[in-house]
Amino acid sequence: MSVVILDFGSQFTRLIARRFRELGAYSVILPGSAPLDRILRENPQGIVLSGGPSSVYDEAAPKPAPGVLDLDIPVLGVCYGMQYLAQQAGGDVKRAGKREYGKADLTQYGGQLFEGIQGEFVAWMSHSDSVTQLPEGYEVVAQTEDTPVTAIENRETRRYGVQFHPEVVHTPKGGQLLANFLGICGVTRDWTAEHIIDELIADVQAQVGDGRVLLAISGGVDSSTLGLLLAKAVGEKLTAVFIDHGLLRLGEREQVEAALKPLGVNLVTVDARAEFMAALDGVSDPEQKRKIIGREFIRAFEREARAYGPFDFLAQGTLYPDVIESAGGEGAANIKSHHNVGGLPDDLAFKLVEPFRTLFKDEVREIARLLGLPDHIRMRHPFPGPGLAIRCLGAISEEKLDILRRVDDIFISGLREFGLYDGCSQALAILTPIQSVGVMGDERTYSYTAALRAVTTDDFMTAEWARLPYEFLATMSNRIVNQVHEINRVVYDITGKPPATIEWE
Ligand SMILES: Nc1ncnc2c1ncn2[C@@H]1O[C@H](COP(=O)(O)OP(=O)(O)OP(=O)(O)O)[C@@H](O)[C@H]1O
Numbered sequence: 074m075s076v077v078i079l080d081f082g083s084q085f086t087r088l089i090a091r092r093f094r095e096l097g098a099y100s101v102i103l104p105g106s107a108p109l110d111r112i113l114r115e116n117p118q119g120i121v122l123s124g125g126p127s128s129v130y131d132e133a134a135p136k137p138a139p140g141v142l143d144l145d146i147p148v149l150g151v152c153y154g155m156q157y158l159a160q161q162a163g164g165d166v167k168r169a170g171k172r173e174y175g176k177a178d179l180t181q182y183g184g185q186l187f188e189g190i191q192g193e194f195v196a197w198m199s200h201s202d203s204v205t206q207l208p209e210g211y212e213v214v215a216q217t218e219d220t221p222v223t224a225i226e227n228r229e230t231r232r233y234g235v236q237f238h239p240e241v242v243h244t245p246k247g248g249q250l251l252a253n254f255l256g257i258c259g260v261t262r263d264w265t266a267e268h269i270i271d272e273l274i275a276d277v278q279a280q281v282g283d284g285r286v287l288l289a290i291s292g293g294v295d296s297s298t299l300g301l302l303l304a305k306a307v308g309e310k311l312t313a314v315f316i317d318h319g320l321l322r323l324g325e326r327e328q329v330e331a332a333l334k335p336l337g338v339n340l341v342t343v344d345a346r347a348e349f350m351a352a353l354d355g356v357s358d359p360e361q362k363r364k365i366i367g368r369e370f371i372r373a374f375e376r377e378a379r380a381y382g383p384f385d386f387l388a389q390g391t392l393y394p395d396v397i398e399s400a401g402g403e404g405a406a407n408i409k410s411h412h413n414v415g416g417l418p419d420d421l422a423f424k425l426v427e428p429f430r431t432l433f434k435d436e437v438r439e440i441a442r443l444l445g446l447p448d449h450i451r452m453r454h455p456f457p458g459p460g461l462a463i464r465c466l467g468a469i470s471e472e473k474l475d476i477l478r479r480v481d482d483i484f485i486s487g488l489r490e491f492g493l494y495d496g497c498s499q500a501l502a503i504l505t506p507i508q509s510v511g512v513m514g515d516e517r518t519y520s521y522t523a524a525l526r527a528v529t530t531d532d533f534m535t536a537e538w539a540r541l542p543y544e545f546l547a548t549m550s551n552r553i554v555n556q557v558h559e560i561n562r563v564v565y566d567i568t569g570k571p572p573a574t575i576e577w578e
């Protein structure tokens with residue numbers, strides 16, 4: 074039993090599934106055009122039609138397969154999905170005079186979807202079309218100032234539509250609305266992270282069979298959790314490979330080895346510093362750096378496969394944000410090529426095993442907790458695979474990496490010392506190519522500017538800059554300039570994501 078989500082190309086389709094998971098309900102995402110028999114195989118108790126970039130009145134507008142909307146189960150249309158429901162039932166949809174992007178307040182709301190919800194309702198919008206004529210049998214159950222038809226329902230046929238996105242965190246009461254929909258569908262909310270683990274293990278076993286698996290492990294939460302999961306799923310057929318590419322932080326190689334040993338995974342450390350440094354020599358374009366790093370990772374795994382292999386499969390702790398930012402979603406833009414997704418070379422000889430590809434960081438942390446990963450790894454800030462190379466802006470050099478390593482160490486140790494580490498989701502130091510004039514010991518200096526960045530976020534898709542105390546920032550600035558003589562200026566990044574990203578490259 075499940076809820077089937079038909080995907081019409083929204084940025085947020087995965088978030089609908091994610092909210093259902095949080096509510097303890099199992100759901101499956103299928104392409105918008107999935108045939109009826111495919112949908113029926115999931116035993117759906119309800120259907121969600123997602124948002125999407127098309128307009129329902131376009132010639133080529135995507136549609137659910139024939140028969141889907143004749144099923145006698147509840148249907149919730151979100152944005153494009155609601156517009157489709159309205160049009161299909163004989164209503165009308167037109168480009169609206171006023172578009173809505175971002176926050177909007179509902180001026181009134183009611184009806185089944187909003188049952189039990191009280192007080193102001195802030196809805197996050199992203200549309201330029203609107204329902205201009207209500208189809209027969211439907212009533213309007215919510216409005217905003219600019220959109221008279223913001224939510225609709227037909228109780229008899231159990232068809233519901235919302236123009237806003239209840240699945241994003243910026244619709245704070247959206248979770249309650251989705252819970253109400255699950256209630257209308259009669260879904261039992263007993264789906265848990267334990268279920269997810271069992272399913273992931275079964276999927277891996279089915280995919281891998283008797284094959285041997287090389288796990289790319291970094292000591293971060295995603296790949297360490299994957300190590301525990303794979304140890305359960307494939308046991309002896311697993312070898313974990315940790316690459317020291319020379320882009321790690323101060324003392325990181327030793328720390329990672331010490332942390333991973335007790336987990337009982339069969340670990341091999343590879344020194345690939347010379348190869349990575351040679352390949353990156355003189356390269357300053359961020360995307361080019363990322364592509365080279367992606368390729369060098371694979372080349373290093375291939376070398377290990379010759380020594381310890383053969384391996385049929387390469388396992389990576391890839392998460393959904395890595396995929397969507399590398400333009401892995403339907404119609405999504407390429408923001409940056411994550412080394413493990415968009416940065417992979419075309420001639421990849423391994424088959425990929427990526428069980429976390431549809432999950433978000435906090436969900437992996439929950440799985441980690443259930444698998445018994447120690448808290449110091451589980452709650453560690455993420456550290457990107459390309460490491461310091463994408464924090465040392467422009468062309469890298471040993472000298473610059475060495476400066477950055479010392480700045481980073483002061484900042485991260487400082488956060489721990491002041492008890493601020495756990496309050497941030499990720500913190501990092503960046504070495505900028507900016508040189509500026511300073512005065513130290515009565516002498517003129519002309520040195521580099523370091524930037525510090527700390528963010529708070531759950532899923533790393535959006536983030537706020539962390540409001541670190543001024544006193545702490547003052548101490549950091551002081552320590553960095555005193556201890557790292559190549560730096561004479563420290564700045565703190567006060568930009569959210571969006572518009573910025575977390576990493577500077
Ligand atoms: N130094 C490394 N050696 C081997 N594999 C790596 C290395 N760095 C990254 N990887 C691979 O790339 C994947 C993506 O890296 P990413 O940093 O997103 O995840 P992570 O390191 O597992 O977790 P975290 O996000 O907490 O740092 C990892 O899960 C791992 O499979």
Ligand SMILES: O=c1[nH]c(=O)c2[nH+]cn([C@@H]3O[C@H](COP(=O)(O)O)[C@@H](O)[C@H]3O)c2[nH]1
Pocket residue numbers: 363394398409410411412413455456457458459499533570573574575576577
């Ligand atoms: O393994 C990785 N390989 C990459 O190529 C990569 N790029 C960004 N990140 C991490 O992803 C999260 C979101 O980062 P951005 O806001 O900079 O895109 C943040 O946690 C980043 O540290 C990466 N991780």
Ligand SMILES: NC(=O)CC[C@H](N)C(=O)O
Pocket residue numbers: 083123124125126127128151152153154199200201202203
């Ligand atoms: N986010 C959406 O689903 C948008 C639907 C439609 N393209 C509109 O602009 O109204």
Ligand SMILES: [Mg+2]
Pocket residue numbers: 291293455456457458
């Ligand atoms: Mg990492």
